[in-house]
Amino acid sequence: MIALFMLMIGCGTAGDSSFHEGLSAIRSGDATVALAGFQQSLAEGGRDGAVYHGLGNALYRLGHHGEAAAAWRRGLALSPRNGDIAANLDFVRKRFKDKLEPPSTHRSAFFWQSFLSPLEGAILAATAIAFGLWMAVWGRLRVLRGLNGLGANAVLLAVASVVIGCVLALAALDTVAQRAGGVVTVAEVEVRSALGPSGLSLFVLHEGAEVRIEDQSQTHILLSLSDGRKGWVNGSALRTTNPAHPFVFTER
Amino acid sequence: MILALLPIALAAELSLHIDTKTLVVGQSVPVKVAVINGGSFGVPVLPVGKGLLAQFQGQSSQHVIVNFESTRITEYNFQLAATAEGRWSLGPVDLVVDGKRLHAPAVTIDVGAPPIDQGGEPVVATISDETPVLGQVVVYRFQFQYDKPLVNARWTRPEFPGFIPEVNAEPVQREYQLMQDGVATTIQTIEVPLVAAGTGVQTIQPAQLTAQFRAKNRRRRRSVDDLFGNSPFGLRGSTETRTLSTQPVSVSIGALPILGQPARYSGLVGQFKAKLRASTTQVKLGDSVTLEYILVGDGTLAGFKLPPPAETAGFRVYDDAPEIRTQLLDGRFRSQLTVRRAVVPEREGILVVPPIVVSTYDTEAEQYVVVSTGAVELTVVPGEEGGGVVSSYGQIQGDSREAVAAIDQDILPVIAPGGVRDRTLKGATVILSSAVALPGMVWGLLTMFGWLRSRRPAPLAVLKARLADLPSAPDQRLASLESIFRGTVAELLGVAVHGLNGQQVEGLSSEAASLYADFERARYGGGAVADLEARVNGFVRGAR
Numbered sequence A: 001m002i003a004l005f006m007l008m009i010g011c012g013t014a015g016d017s018s019f020h021e022g023l024s025a026i027r028s029g030d031a032t033v034a035l036a037g038f039q040q041s042l043a044e045g046g047r048d049g050a051v052y053h054g055l056g057n058a059l060y061r062l063g064h065h066g067e068a069a070a071a072w073r074r075g076l077a078l079s080p081r082n083g084d085i086a087a088n089l090d091f092v093r094k095r096f097k098d099k100l101e102p103p104s105t106h107r108s109a110f111f112w113q114s115f116l117s118p119l120e121g122a123i124l125a126a127t128a129i130a131f132g133l134w135m136a137v138w139g140r141l142r143v144l145r146g147l148n149g150l151g152a153n154a155v156l157l158a159v160a161s162v163v164i165g166c167v168l169a170l171a172a173l174d175t176v177a178q179r180a181g182g183v184v185t186v187a188e189v190e191v192r193s194a195l196g197p198s199g200l201s202l203f204v205l206h207e208g209a210e211v212r213i214e215d216q217s218q219t220h221i222l223l224s225l226s227d228g229r230k231g232w233v234n235g236s237a238l239r240t241t242n243p244a245h246p247f248v249f250t251e252r
Numbered sequence B: 001m002i003l004a005l006l007p008i009a010l011a012a013e014l015s016l017h018i019d020t021k022t023l024v025v026g027q028s029v030p031v032k033v034a035v036i037n038g039g040s041f042g043v044p045v046l047p048v049g050k051g052l053l054a055q056f057q058g059q060s061s062q063h064v065i066v067n068f069e070s071t072r073i074t075e076y077n078f079q080l081a082a083t084a085e086g087r088w089s090l091g092p093v094d095l096v097v098d099g100k101r102l103h104a105p106a107v108t109i110d111v112g113a114p115p116i117d118q119g120g121e122p123v124v125a126t127i128s129d130e131t132p133v134l135g136q137v138v139v140y141r142f143q144f145q146y147d148k149p150l151v152n153a154r155w156t157r158p159e160f161p162g163f164i165p166e167v168n169a170e171p172v173q174r175e176y177q178l179m180q181d182g183v184a185t186t187i188q189t190i191e192v193p194l195v196a197a198g199t200g201v202q203t204i205q206p207a208q209l210t211a212q213f214r215a216k217n218r219r220r221r222r223s224v225d226d227l228f229g230n231s232p233f234g235l236r237g238s239t240e241t242r243t244l245s246t247q248p249v250s251v252s253i254g255a256l257p258i259l260g261q262p263a264r265y266s267g268l269v270g271q272f273k274a275k276l277r278a279s280t281t282q283v284k285l286g287d288s289v290t291l292e293y294i295l296v297g298d299g300t301l302a303g304f305k306l307p308p309p310a311e312t313a314g315f316r317v318y319d320d321a322p323e324i325r326t327q328l329l330d331g332r333f334r335s336q337l338t339v340r341r342a343v344v345p346e347r348e349g350i351l352v353v354p355p356i357v358v359s360t361y362d363t364e365a366e367q368y369v370v371v372s373t374g375a376v377e378l379t380v381v382p383g384e385e386g387g388g389v390v391s392s393y394g395q396i397q398g399d400s401r402e403a404v405a406a407i408d409q410d411i412l413p414v415i416a417p418g419g420v421r422d423r424t425l426k427g428a429t430v431i432l433s434s435a436v437a438l439p440g441m442v443w444g445l446l447t448m449f450g451w452l453r454s455r456r457p458a459p460l461a462v463l464k465a466r467l468a469d470l471p472s473a474p475d476q477r478l479a480s481l482e483s484i485f486r487g488t489v490a491e492l493l494g495v496a497v498h499g500l501n502g503q504q505v506e507g508l509s510s511e512a513a514s515l516y517a518d519f520e521r522a523r524y525g526g527g528a529v530a531d532l533e534a535r536v537n538g539f540v541r542g543a544r
Helices: A002-011 A016-027 A031-043 A049-061 A065-078 A083-093 A118-144 A152-178 B002-008 B224-228 B426-454 B459-467 B474-493 B502-506 B510-523 B532-542
Strands: A181-184 A188-192 A201-206 A210-216 A220-224 A230-234 A238-240 B013-018 B022-024 B028-036 B052-066 B069-082 B086-090 B093-097 B100-104 B107-112 B123-127 B137-146 B150-156 B163-165 B172-180 B183-196 B200-204 B208-214 B239-245 B249-253 B265-269 B272-278 B282-284 B289-297 B315-319 B323-329 B332-345 B349-353 B357-362 B367-372 B376-381
Touching: A016 A031, A016 A049, A031 A049, A049 A065, A049 A083, A065 A083, A065 A181, A065 A238, A118 A152, A118 B426, A201 A230, A210 A238, B013 B093, B013 B100, B013 B107, B022 B069, B022 B172, B028 B093, B052 B086, B069 B107, B123 B249, B137 B150, B137 B208, B137 B332, B150 B183, B183 B323, B272 B357, B272 B367, B272 B376, B332 B376, B459 B474, B459 B532, B474 B502, B474 B510, B474 B532, B502 B510, B510 B532
Parallel strands: B022 B107, B265 B357, B282 B376
Antiparallel strands: A181 A210, A181 A238, A188 A201, A188 A230, A210 A220, A220 A230, B013 B028, B028 B069, B052 B069, B086 B107, B093 B100, B123 B137, B137 B183, B150 B208, B163 B183, B172 B183, B200 B249, B208 B239, B272 B289, B289 B332, B315 B332, B323 B332, B349 B376, B357 B367
16 A cells, blocks of 8 residues: 555646657757746646656746755756756856855754655655554454464664654655745845835845845845845745746747 | 995995985095905995095904804995086996906985075074065975084974965985084985965064983982883983974065966976977877876976967877875975877878977076977878777667766756656656555555454354344244254354254253254154244353
8 A cells, every 4th residue: 555655646647748849949049948847847747857857858948046945956856866956966066146155954963854755754664654554454454353463573673763764754854845945047136134115125135145044024035045135035036946836938 | 335335245245335315515424335245456446426425434344243154344435525516327336256357336316505694593494585476486494503412393383374385395404424624514405395375475473493412420329221222212302302493484475466367377486497208209199108207306396287279280299197206305395297198190191299398487597488398290190990990870860868068067868768758756646646555555444354254243142132033933843942052052162053953952061952952853853842932042141
């Protein structure tokens, strides 16, 4: 049954045809058509690392480097072991004016966050917890049939499996929370001490600056930098790096 | 030295020995020509260069016995004096030993400038050029001269505003002795190579030296230290410490002229020479030939990169990491860069590798000059079968990579996966939650079922309750009594009711066996049934 669930996660496709249209277009050098194809693939539910990789490439070819960085950040969040996306992100970071330290990919306690995507972590967590629970079911059935329950080793294995699963689930959720970041997509934006124009200008960020999103209102975002600086910016100046969010790009 | 000569003292040999190969003008050092295990007549001739003077001092002989073998060493002692700056040769020496002509190879001696006249000052600081330009290498020189026995000296390095250290060279410390006005004087020098990095007038603050000299012994009681002469025991309480300071050094660093600066100025400042040589002049197509580019000068070579050839040059190049060597001697800084460049010709025939041209700023001429090598001509012959043929994969169908300009210069393309799907955690939440919830629910249901089952009344209590509600019809009453009895027995024995037999009941108790037998008889119309109800009542109520 666990295998069946995993199969359900792994077999379905979404936005595949639009993705391949985008791929063909970018190979032929038409970045505009490719951009539309990749965006359509995302709209159809194809929130895949490869789609964000292609989207970032198309945006880069069109000269939108900040948007491209955001797309690659999203792709890397979904496929953390994809070296090509990491190389592209590293490549474009060198072109940005603000030399900020890239955000950390993992906490030291959850070292596997750097090479497991949240989905992969959650699948492992669900597998471990389900295994422990199915063992408990088996033990309960034995008791109801008047037989002895699970042995000490089996109980230990079941408990350990559930505990490990809970830790993995916690790490997966933490990864999502930790990657609540954003990339500046406009040429220059003032970071202010308060919402709106009443705040004082604290500092200026330029296209490609990678920030962490601390809080947000309907129109503004409270961001923090790796060096500890904080401030509010207009939400339209940032693109979030959460791959589950819509990626709607319109040429300005 | 004798011990050093022993390993080679098996056959007659001739050797030339000098303690140092770097001298300054006015310095003199002993030189020995040694003949090992042999005899010769006459004094050997020691040829020297124009800047050296050798004078024969005498000869000595000695025998050494090691491992029961006797070695005879005859030494001809010379005093070598340096008279002019430059690089001079000492030797070679040819001598007929035991009828056989032996040869000792020549030694090259570097003679530097004499020490700076200190004008009576014990320490002095100078700089090799007081008006350098930006990027020029200058040498800061600290000189300490003394003629008293020195125990210890510690130099405090000053700050060098407007300069940065030359990254490929280390400061050099040197000590030598000279005879000045009939007095043996020791000179210590410390030279620091610096690169001018900030324009304007810069002042290098005084350098300080703390020196401990041995004081002259005053008349005092003889102590045990005196028994050891110059041993360390004799130093206590007989030293004099002095702190000596130089004058500050002022340097005016000028900017490089903007006018006339070539577009491809290399950044090198100084006087340089370059040469280019090939490991071979004939190469097969597909093979490579190594060109060695050597650039020598008196400026810093840090950060220098060999200019690449033109794209249409007809060959590709691959450069090794440059090898930089430096030398600092008597205020002269020399540097040498060697780059090995692999050249891979792309077509057959005569290939002319054009000269490598580097634009530098000459500090002597005070203008930009071009340092160029000669061209190298290579003959490219046909390669072996398959050699040098570059395959093109451009026409192969199914290449899943989009074209890129070059690695490190462009982004990496997408490799098409098997299929794209929603890989976010949000998209799989329902399935993953179900995977965990299902066994959880099953376990919960089973637990509830077990709990409910555990809440059922005890079977014996049910049977006892049935005794109070017996049917009134005799047959039915008897059947109900038998059912209650059999149920009680089965519960007590832990067996199913339908499988109960007399043998099993006998094992329970005699009363149960008697009741079982009476019920069997009563079923067929026999036996005493009058007290059966009272007996069953007693048996069931007494069952535990």
